[in-house]
Amino acid sequence: MAQPTDAELLERCRHRDGRAWDLLVSRYERLVYSVALRNGLSAEDAADVTQSTFVALIDSLDKILEEDRLASWLMTVARRQSWRVRNLSRRSIPLEHAPESVEDPHAGWEAVVDLHDALAVLGGTCRELLQWLYLDAEEPSYAEIARRLDRSIGGIGPLRGRCLDKLRQILVEEAPTGAARGQGTGR
Amino acid sequence: MSTRLTFTVLLDWVEGRLDRDTASDVADLVAHADAETRTTVDWIRQFHHDARLLPLVAPPADLSERLRALFPAAVAPHAAEGWRDAELLYDTRLPQAAAGVRAGAGAVGEVAHLAFDCGDLRLVLEIAPAGSGRVDLRGMIAPFTAQTRADVWLVGPVGPVRASHIGPSGTFELLGVPEDVDELRITEDSRRVRMALDLRLR
Numbered sequence: 001m002a003q004p005t006d007a008e009l010l011e012r013c014r015h016r017d018g019r020a021w022d023l024l025v026s027r028y029e030r031l032v033y034s035v036a037l038r039n040g041l042s043a044e045d046a047a048d049v050t051q052s053t054f055v056a057l058i059d060s061l062d063k064i065l066e067e068d069r070l071a072s073w074l075m076t077v078a079r080r081q082s083w084r085v086r087n088l089s090r091r092s093i094p095l096e097h098a099p100e101s102v103e104d105p106h107a108g109w110e111a112v113v114d115l116h117d118a119l120a121v122l123g124g125t126c127r128e129l130l131q132w133l134y135l136d137a138e139e140p141s142y143a144e145i146a147r148r149l150d151r152s153i154g155g156i157g158p159l160r161g162r163c164l165d166k167l168r169q170i171l172v173e174e175a176p177t178g179a180a181r182g183q184g185t186g187r
Numbered sequence: 188m189s190t191r192l193t194f195t196v197l198l199d200w201v202e203g204r205l206d207r208d209t210a211s212d213v214a215d216l217v218a219h220a221d222a223e224t225r226t227t228v229d230w231i232r233q234f235h236h237d238a239r240l241l242p243l244v245a246p247p248a249d250l251s252e253r254l255r256a257l258f259p260a261a262v263a264p265h266a267a268e269g270w271r272d273a274e275l276l277y278d279t280r281l282p283q284a285a286a287g288v289r290a291g292a293g294a295v296g297e298v299a300h301l302a303f304d305c306g307d308l309r310l311v312l313e314i315a316p317a318g319s320g321r322v323d324l325r326g327m328i329a330p331f332t333a334q335t336r337a338d339v340w341l342v343g344p345v346g347p348v349r350a351s352h353i354g355p356s357g358t359f360e361l362l363g364v365p366e367d368v369d370e371l372r373i374t375e376d377s378r379r380v381r382m383a384l385d386l387r388l389r
Contacts, residue, residue, distance in 0.1 A: 013258070018258055018259055021255070021258035022255050022258075025251070025254045025255055029245075029246050029250075029251055029254055030243040030244060030245055030246065031241075031243060033244060033245075033246040033250070034241055034242065034243050034244045035241070037244055038241055043247070046246075047246065047247065047250045048349075048351065048361075048362075050246060050250060050254065051250070051253060051254065051257070051349065051350060051351075052348070052349060054254050054257055055257060055348055055349065058257060058258060059348075084363055085362065085363065107240065108236075108237060108240040111237040111240065112237060112240050112241045115234075115237055115238065131243065134234075134235070134238040135238050135241070135242065135243045136242070136243055137242035137243055137244045137245075138245070157195075157199070157204070158195060160198070161193075161194055161195025161198050161199070162195070164194070164198060164231075164234070165194040165195070167234075168194075168227075168230055168234075172230075
């Protein structure tokens with residue numbers, strides 16, 4: 001059965017469908033949590049930001065206009081919340097406990113946002129496959145991915161090629177003139 | 188091999204998944220390929236770069252559980268029955284620390300301390316200014332008897348806005364809370380307690 005799009009899940013949430021909410025959480029909890037971590041937060045603060053980002057989503061269910069860009073909406077909210085928490089934390093963290101350096105959270109931000117919006121458009125098995133293969137910090141094996149997708153391990157390689165080619169077409173089609181050819185993957 | 192390289196072959200080559208001889212053949216073809224093929228190779232490399240910028244980390248299981256619990260709590264905040272209302276014992280912002288009376292006695296920016304009681308549970312709460320219409324909350328409930336889990340929820344005019352796990356010593360901390368939050372709820376196993384809040388530091 002085809003997986004519902006983000007727009008379909010948002011509409012179902014507006015009608016208080018808890019199952020649709022669970023699917024949205026499953027789809028985006030790692031992304032939101034990872035944005036918070038990327039912004040230099042501790043696991044505890046990242047959890048708080050993740051929670052407040054999803055609360056903001058509930059509050060904004062009727063206000064989100066670009067439903068096919070939910071990924072970038074969540075990433076933007078999570079980044080703003082992370083900045084706020086970091087600013088608050090800086091007041092109280094003893095110097096000896098402050099991190100020596102934090103990875104630049106701005107590096108490549110637009111490319112990452114575009115990538116996740118394009119993955120949302122791609123949807124379905126392809127989205128899951130590409131996320132597991134190229135984005136998952138745990139780097140699951142082909143065998144593990146084949147098990148999750150209930151497919152033969154020999155089919156994973158060709159499928160990833162077809163899926164990534166589709167993702168490329170989505171990104172290139174939405175890219176402004178000049179950015180589409182060889183200057184980044186996306187818009 | 189066809190001189191027209193498919194996307195999947197190029198992907199296999201970039202990712203080093205071809206045997207040595209085939210990879211060598213593909214390398215020769217790419218070196219003399221048309222602009223479109225070279226653009227595809229560049230795109231694949233850029234994709235790998237972009238994908239590595241934000242590795243996706245799975246959140247802890249208890250956070251996932253709380254995220255799912257947000258929705259039913261938000262869309263039906265009064266669906267769960269059995270809430271008991273705690274009474275305000277004292278509030279350092281009040282001249283006489285009189286329970287149930289709101290007043291703006293404290294100076295702007297001062298930390299306030301409150302206590303609530305509902306018979307078998309007491310909450311002490313510190314409200315500290317955080318700027319921009321927000322406050323930091325630090326609290327402790329006693330006695331802390333949770334066997335499974337305990338959470339504190341903050342509810343504003345539009346529903347729950349924040350939630351946090353209560354630590355094993357009964358303490359919790361919520362930073363940067365909007366001042367318009369007007370209710371605090373505690374769920375500790377099957378115990379459910381709520382209390383009205385005024386977070387404004389005047």
